[in-house]
Structures are given as C-alpha cells and as structure tokens.
Amino acid sequence: MTLLNATDLYRFYHVGDDETRALRGVSLELRPGELTVLLGASGSGKSTLLACLAGLDDPDGGWIALGGERLSRQPEARRARLRAAHLGVMLQSGNLIPHLSVLDNALLTGALLGRRDAARARELLNRVGLAQRLHAYPSQLSGGETARAALVAALAHGPRILLADEPTAEVDAETEDRVTELIGDFVHGQGRAALIATHSPRLAARADRVLHLSDGRWADA
Ligand code: ADP
C-alpha cells in the first residue's frame, strides 16, 4: 500500500531568458509507518518538491497520486480538497493565518473538515512547548515558535501524511527532541507517513529512510 505516489516529476522555473530546472525526474513513494527525511543543499529542489507534493505547486511533467487519486494537473479546488483530505502541510512560506492566534490556527483545518478537536490541538501545542503561547499571533512569535506552531497547525486535524519543511528550525536541543518525538509518534500511529526536509541530525537519526536531493534529482540516481 502506498499513501502517496510521485512519478518522474519535472519542474522548470522561467525568469526572463533563464530557466532553472528545479526538479528533473524525481520519483517517490510514501508508505505507512515510514518517516522519510529529505536532505539536500540549499537550492537542490526540496521546497519545490514539497510544494508539488502538497498540491500548492503543479509539476510541469510527471504525476502525483494521493490515496489512489490524481493530484497533479488538476484544478486548484480539487487539489485543495485532496490536500485537506490527506495531508498536513508545514512549509517555510508559512501555513499560519496572521489574524488567528496560535490555538485558532491549530483548530482551523479541523473546523473546516467538521472535526475540530481542541483537546488534541492543545495537547500537541503543549508537547512542543507552546502552552504559554496559545493566544499569541504569528507576528509575535520567534522563528522557532513559528515553525512549531506551523507544525501543530499541520498535524492537529489528524492527517495521514505530514509534509514539513524544517520543523526544528531555530530551536534548542531539548525542543528539537520534543518535536522529533512528536513526529515519531505521529508516524507510528495507524497508516501514517511523513516526509520532512530537515538539517536536524536528531530528526534524521529517527528516520526510516533518508533521501538526498542534488540539483533536482536523487543524489544516487
Ligand atoms: P531548496 O528548497 O532545496 O533550497 P528550492 O526548491 O527552493 O530548493 O529551489 C530549487 C531551485 O529552483 C533553485 O535554483 C531556486 O533558485 C529555484 N526556484 C525556486 N523557486 C523559484 C521561483 N519561484 N522562481 C524561480 N526560480 C525558483
């Protein structure tokens, strides 16, 4: 069984006469019970890959399926529906709504799906050390707090797949361990998987699989 299947993804960006080949034939499967860590130098294509898998960007070539349904080359409304049904997404570009508190951000997706779970949102915020910041707004948070609030906002509705970009950015070692443990618990629940771009050796040590992007391809390809 595969939760997410991506085959032969290409993504080119055009700026003026310049072309950047951000993804050049990337294939990937996410299977239940697996924590996959995504490594790669800055500019290697990690954010582009996560954005495509999240249905926030659309690849120029290849295809992506989520739970057996095609995500790529679909209208935005359909991608948004599939995203809500299957994914928790935490990206550097920020998945926090500026005029909602940390707690309300964590409750938002669940509320939209008709399964708001305030107890779980509070528990997750507590576990990542944000119990004192429930009523703060995103603009009032430090970089590390923002990453953790965004991670909880991605997880609190109970998705099957977590896609996250540097969830342990700018945190101390103890908090890094708490975030790592939370992600480990998430993945080891029933039928869940995570793909996490990270530079954290602690998080990488917990991975079931480590994939390395280099210049838009898998490094060993
Ligand atoms: P990473 O997340 O690994 O740092 P990115 O996916 O952000 O890599 O970037 C991959 C390549 O695509 C880089 O060369 C980057 O400059 C380029 N790129 C990313 N987004 C855009 C964009 N919106 N327009 C033009 N080039 C982009």
Ligand code: ADP
């Ligand atoms: P399941 O019944 O699907 O196996 P549970 O809800 O019993 O999963 O949770 C299994 C483990 O995963 C528990 O330790 C729980 O704290 C943790 N967990 C559950 N949901 C989430 C979530 N959305 N984010 C992070 N951890 C979670």
